[in-house]
Amino acid sequence: MHDNDFLKTLPERQKEELFSTGRPSLEARKKQLLKLKSIILEHEAALTTALHSDLGKPVFESFSSEIAVLLNEIEYVCKHLAKWDRPVRSQHLKLGYVEAIKRMRHPYGSVLIIGSWNYPVQLTLMPTIGAIASGNRCVIKPSEHAPATAELLKEIINQTFPPEQLHVVTGDAQTASELTSAPFDLIFFTGSTKTGKAVAEQAAKQLTPVILELGGKNPCIMDETGYSKTAIREIVWGKFLNAGQTCIAPDTLFVHESIYEKTLDEISASVSAFYGDRPEESGDYGRICTDAHFQKMVELIGQGIVRHGGTHDQNDRFIAPTVVTDIKPDSSILQEEIFGPVLPVIPYTDLKTLLSSGTLQRDSLTGYIFSKNKNHIQRFKEHMRSPTISVNQVIHHAASPHIAFGGVGSSGYGAYHGKAGFLAFSYEKTEYQTYHYLRFQGKFPPYSDRNMKALKVLRKWLL
Template sequence: MYPESFTQLKRAYASGRTRPLTWRREQLDALRRMIAEHGHDFIAAETADLGKPASETVLMELNLISAEARFVRNRMGFWSKRQYKPMPWSLQPAQGWTIAEPKGVVLIIAPWNYPVLLALEPLADAIAAGNAVCIKPSELAPHMSALIAKLVAQYLDQEAITVVEGGPKETGELLDCAFDHIFYTGGERVGKIVMAAAAKHLTPVTLELGGKSPCFVDNTVDLNVAARRIAWGKFSNAGQTCVAPDYVLVTPDIAEALAKRISVAVTEFYGENPETSEDYGRIINDRHFERLLKLLPAGTVPPQEPSSPLIKAASAVGAAAEMVGRRINVGLDALASRKAQQAPGVIDSAGRLVCGGAVNRETRYIAPTVLLGTQPYAPVMNEEIFGPILPILVVEDADAAIRFINARPRPLAAYVFSNRRAVRLAFERRTSSGSLGYSLTLAQLLSSRLPFGGVGASGMGAYHGKTGFETFSHIKTVVAKPQFPDTLKLVYPPLDEFKTKLIKFL
């Protein structure tokens, strides 16, 4: 099925139907109309898949898609024109320019955490550049996947824009096709698979991945404002945001105060019981839910009761075996530390629970959780959290924070809350991240004028606005030189002494 869909897209692109600016404008207008006329359907699908609040879907997804489509529509004509470049005097008389041409047939693979935004926002950029497009929504958000497939077929050109639903099998079949560009948003593990598949066809890729985005706070800022902005950035979409603050680095003098104020901000946003709040989401599936539970401090989550006597007996045997293994492999010091964690007021490597920790397996609810005093070697620091758990690590100063960040893979985002110019410049010049925010979180996503992308392990390439247009375009160089006068004869062979001296001079 999928090679046939790919063949159809190739045929549509080869016909030239996607190149005219009129076609691009029609598709972008239709995309905006689709968002406006089916906003409630998108909200319902996100609620069904993620338990996401309607306001988050509108603010962080639907509005951004419409804004991006409008932004590129109004500017793509200028971006598509010849861009003249000065030529060196040694080649005169001559002209040179670049022209943006579509790459061809492109594949967009979207994730589940922002399933409509990260499928349709890059689609707007790809359409603006004049490409035929195949969209692969995430199978982990099935309601949204089905809705995107249905509405794209209704509103957009079916011959040049198509949606393929399915799971890893279907994605693998798509990756076997020789697309002209692949745009993938998701995790590092699958990103490596996408890149390896693209290498077979020498297909260029854009990888929007993730990573552990740090946040540094010192004592020069208003802690109430910092706490609110950190809490909003971390706990929106239940922490399932690639640029959410993954952990906080804070100086000792304000660590306790900041943790408490983030806890207060959580209550301000979601009430005394966030489980009943209409503004707080849920974890996408059971696998991610159980993964997150393992990152909480020991004893925070009560064990799940086995469902039968046989399972209970097996669990008891397994628990005993696990304890023996710990004593053998970890050693007496680690065992003593684990016992100490059960005592009131004593923390494990994950840190002390400041707020949150409540869970509900039936609804996949994890309360906004703040941990203070997390150790660098804690399990919660060994992977991208991608959930509503915020570890706070105490560091000596900004230099220590920079060393800590630089010792780890480069993140998709970094945030700095400091009013010291020297501290800001130190983070700007000495750390590398996809984006850097001063005294805010997430906001770098909101402007079509700012490119968005990762670096190193957090991704490659970028999009949004003109950068997105260029990502899905080939920027072709064109040079023209008149036949008269034929100044190039001065460097034609045979190269006598005069020509040799002239070439050296040039």
């Protein structure tokens, strides 16, 4: 942990360095990104070991959902950065002059990135890629709830990059509070809605812009036409990936009553096929991150009838993939984001009634529907406010650099990934020039009725 003076002066040092050297060239930014890629590759084994220590992540999940996604993002950004970075020029003929406009993207300066514990490599370095691509200097604060990963990121990044360029600071919530009070030019936060509100409130005192990537109860609907064994496997995989600790996991599954029982049977069959009858012995299933979160999951399991799973071991922070049914409408499991390996499965009779019931969180990070009925799909898309709607698939959209990732309303604001990340960490800076071929003196005081009449006639050419 660093002392307070270091935390307070680091953003100013980064801004001074950026001001004195100017915005990094395109090639310099690509070089930084490729350097980041090289240390990810060089320390791949150490990263997967740290992820297993923090979350019990299988190597396959560590690589596919964290490392591979980052490598793909860096390669995509490097490939397209020159095009995104190119100034946009235009000229417009006016009465008496020609205006020339040059619009460019400009880095904010010193950016603070606060990562999350559930994907502690990906969700810490993914926004860093966008920040570097735009030309910013960064301070990264990984989550203290994934300590092995946080310490490893600190070691490999701080020994590779100078602190005036990119620096990792570890510590607890107090450290995060001190950082959000420091004079950064932009703050990027991934985490809970409660903490996100606190970050935004603190940043507002200094008028620091904030990007918030929060959570939500992502609804998943399977209508009477959407059932298949393949669809069930997709939902089970997406729900129990990373032991359910995924912000875009299907939170609650709503199933048409006509296929309800066979859906429950197939969910159990898929869970057993994935993790065996003793998932605690499976090398392909993770663990809960903290004791407090473990206790929350145990409490949620008790709010319904366990259809599958339900076993748990606090010493190992293990909770089996669990399916619960027959839940009372006012239960907290139906009100709060679950963020764990507990899947409520709720029957419904009519899609229109379900959508109008107020049960679904309309501004969740994403919404899922499994259906062959185009009218149902369209109705669901129109009902949801979520920035992304995924049809007959879960999770995969978040790995695509072609798709902006972000929330709306209670799931956050701002978006990143690919070009969206480049835009998120920069602002538009405009150079404006005029070339006069005639001077219109009537724009100066004292004003006259004659000039007013001329203004009304010629306003499109004057303004």
